[in-house]
Amino acid sequence: MAAYARWKGREVSSRDVILGRVRRALADVSDDTPYEQAVDRSYLREHGARSVAETVDLLAENLADYRAIVHRCTADGLPAVIAGLLADRGSTSVLVPPGLDGEWLAATGVPRVPDRADSTAHELDRVDSVVTACTVAIAETGTLVLDGGPEQGRRRVTLVPDHHICVVRVPDQVVSSVPQALLRLDPTRPLTWISGPSATSDIELDRVEGVHGPRILEVVLVSGRPGAVTA
Incomplete structure (x- = not known):
């Protein structure tokens, strides 16, 4: 059973939340953009500086x-x-x-x-x-x-x-x-x-x-x- 949450006065499932985030992330990406360039995939290689x-x-x-x-x-x-x-x-x-x-x-x-x-x-x-x-x-x-x-x-x-x-x-x-x-x-x-x-x-x-x-x-x-x- 899907989990539900309140969002702007209505109930939405976890699936709706996730798909909504995906749509927002891709809102300014055109259909002809190469897959590897569609989303910025840069991220930290490690968390904090350690000896x-x-x-x-x-x-x-x-x-x-x-x-x-x-x-x-x-x-x-x-x-x-x-x-x-x-x-x-x-x-x-x-x-x-x-x-x-x-x-x-x-x-x-x-x-x-x-x-x-x-x-x-x-x-x-x-x-x-x-x-x-x-x-x-x-x-x-x-x-x-x-x-x-x-x-x-x-x-x-x-x-x-x-x-x-x-x-x-x-x-x-x-x-x-x-x-x-x-x-x-x-x-x-x-x-x-x-x-x-x-x-x-x-x-x-x-x-x-x-x-x-x-x-x-x-x-x-x-x-x-x-x-x-x-x-």
Whole structure:
């Protein structure tokens, strides 16, 4: 049922309001105006001026707001962090994309499950955890974007196992806004946009997690390069 509002003494539907705004926006556009020139589509590429550190902090804040669990470490400390996260969850198996850096899992003895094209949903459901990288992370929305690259694996490997550990290289993979992220993405790739663990809610707003993806999303923000010497 359409929502109704009062406008100039009469009731109008939401549809009428939206179409009215479209007509006003196009009032001075002639029929022969090219589509791409009909409406000014310039808009802000980001909201406010932030330093790199502030952008990363905003990402961490918004990830946590979506109930992702956020960790920070250096590149040298990453293997220990991942090993600890797997141990904390009692994981007995971890799915590994084909291009994932083997050093990331060097400190854990959890059996590794390869990402195979013929893996079934039932097989993936028996895997306790999956570790992936990402393509880009968006600070303003707390969103991770995966494109199915070698470090990320097929889309389904991050949608079936109950525990997803995603590694984000900071600041290289962090941008402020969605427009900035789009410039880094290939629209022909299988893009997965992740904002927190999988969740839904009913009409009474009772939140249920793990409906169509992992119940637990842990994000590791990794700074520096392995073996880097700091002053």
